[in-house]
Amino acid sequence: MRGQGRPRGRQKRLSALFPAATAPGTAARAPFVLLIVVLLGSGLITLLLLNSALNQGSFELSKLERKTDELTDEQQALQQEVDAYSAPGALERRARRLGMVPGGAPVFLLPDGKVLGKPGVATSDGAPLSSSAAPSASALLGTAALSAPAGPSAAPSAAVAPPAVRPPVPASSATLGPQSTPAPAAALGRPGPPAPAAAPPAPAAPRAVPRAGAPTAPAPSPTTSGR
């Protein structure tokens, strides 16, 4: 090019593809290369940073997830323990070990001092639910009380000491209709040894003889069933 010489045919065409190195107005090469290098380099570094940040996040995530799992497991275990302790059967066993016995029929003390219900005396077998019918040995009632602190008192055998501890009746049963009035209700309701207020109810004379008297051989036919 440059006007001198005229490369023939192919050579000319080929040479036309290449820009003249020293053509005026062409940008210097170095800054361009630098720019590319910087661009590529920074892109690489950004990617690297991004990647490691993501990885960092996933590490954090899995760590926290593991911790959540652990804590959930612990919470579930503790909940099961609480459930086991608060199950009615377990409460009853522990109450009995403390020398508690099932309470009798509930009694309510009204704010005006009126007593609703019939207080009864609790024995080591538990309080009778009715004065006429003997308390069944398996009376299981009213033992769901956790109100009496388990305390250090080595539970005396129930037979020896009629419950000096508070009777096992849950607060609910000894409370009265409307509300409040805490202590006296319990004292009145359950005439334990320390409750002089309530006269031990004279077991009403043996009225209502249980009609247990076995009827003579009931004939096993549907025409004679009954009761």
Added chain:
Amino acid sequence: MTEPRDPRRVPRPAQRGGQPPSRAGRPPAAKRPAPGRGAPRPGARRPGPRTPRPRSGAPALRLGSPRPRLRLVSLGLTLIMLIFVVRLFQVQAVDAGAFAAKANENRYVPVKLAAERGALTDRNGVDLATTVDAYDITADPSLLAPGKTRTDDAPQRAAALLAPILHEDEATLARKLDQPKARYVLLARQQTPQVWKRIKNLRKTLDAKAAAAPRSAPRPDVLTGIFADKHSKRLYPNKDLASGVLGFVNGAGKGGGGLEALLNKQLAGKDGKLVYAQSGGRRVPTADTQEHPAVPGTDVELTLDRDIQWAAQQAITDQVAKSGADRGYVVVQDTRTGEILALANAPAFDPNDVAKSDPEALGNAALSDAFEPGSTSKVMSMAAVLEEGVATPSTRVTVPNRLHRGDRLFADDVDHATWHLTLNGVLAKSSNIGTILATGQLGRTQPEANQVLYSYLRKFGIGKPTGLGFPGETDGILAKPQDWNTSQQYTIPFGQGLSLNAVQAASVYSTIANGGERIAPTLVRGTTGPDGHYAPAPRPAKNRVVSPKTARTLATMLESVVDDEEGTGAKAKIDGYRVGGKTGTSNRVDPKTGRYRGYTASFAGFAPADKPRITVYCAVQNPTKGSYFGGQVCGPIYQQVMAFALKTLQVPPTGAQPPRLPVTFTPGQ
């Protein structure tokens, strides 16, 4: 003039070609510059020094025309490109869908997100059934082979370490682990996370020891081959409490019985799905993920009260054992709302371990057993008589020793001289003859009377579903009045010849306690959806059966049963309270033979009689030891459970005096 002008292009091949002659002997192939590197002419291949002007050189140096070669190359390239294009077209357009699907299959991993099953709680929010994490402990016995551990007793040592943690037999574990070829054995099912944690800790210490030990020494880390599969497990913290109502969950995590089956859809929730892109088993963080979170199941609050349920279950279990009975049920119902406070069966089963339970005890016998109620159903006959106005509680009924009706002689359970009873006395002394006489007044003819009695029985809910929709529930058996046979029309008034389940029986007494309006029993109080929103259960259906006045009168009559010294239910008395109830002792149909054999002892009643709050129904099937009378067997249970429920719900007595209706009359006065 022919000298190349461009110094950048020409000198390179020229220089290469003009290398010192020493290098000229190289094989041409090694020397040939790649065509892409700008060798303009094949002449460059020629060894030996060359003049810069090839064309002016010897004729041997004459270059061949490049054109055919170029054409050949471009043809080849075109062909190759064409193949590429065709293939590209095929891949991208024709088979695009199939390939994309194949790629997605491998790239996207779907993960099921299990929905947590909803909890069942009692009316106070105490958990009755809940879901916890559990682990199946598994092992890869091949990792314990002698070659791997350099000891012969690795399985035995692993078994010795695991046995106390898993509470399994050591020899069994050792046998399972001692299979050097096996890759998988299941050591223990459904262990708590704590168990798995202990195993992991133990393994960690052993691994540390192994790392410290010399390479050739026996490896002490015998727990390397122990793994765990995590999944969830249904837990019933109260063991067999209310097991009949709750039911159980089967191995697939679906409800297998009871409310777990009935409410399965609500409890199960909806499993979620997570789809993410993976590469080499790792999640690609930047790729898009589809996540449909799991919808946890709905928590269901039942009407049961755990404490009352316990008292009922304890009482009936003891009594069934004491009486040597087949089974027994107790139903406690709130008379004002129809909510069932307790539904106890004996024997019960432990839903935590259904596999070891007695299959006979699975299910809810209180709803699935149909039995003849006996005298407890006399109250319905009395309700009909009072409501129809054919008699009052003081109506005099002369009860002979035997009564001839239809094809047989009817008798009372005690052989007695002629009784002079009031209608009240008929109920109190549970006279069959008196009941037959009274219900005979319901119509001018016996079929008419039957029709009237039938309509009342239906209104009380006999022979109809209870409304609970419980799986396996029975409707009971009540034939149409025109189908009643000769003796049935006289036995149905006193409760033989018809069948019902325990909840239906309890509902009859609740109806009377509720002023004559029957409220369908319910077991579900409300639900708490996944959004935390509490929705109370729909109100149960109500229908009026008898007037409030009749109901009040009946309640007073029922008091005589318990309160009167001639009543049959004295064992059910509770001091301070007015208690109404009715005993029942019926001939029991043996389910195996379909014939009468043994008895059903029952007691039903409510308290306080003058302001009813609670109904308790108790039935014991086939008591074989001691008394079989309802008043003796079930009276005490009624008393215990009722007193407990009154205490738990803090129901005060009214303090009013019972009216004490007369039971007998003196003839001629």
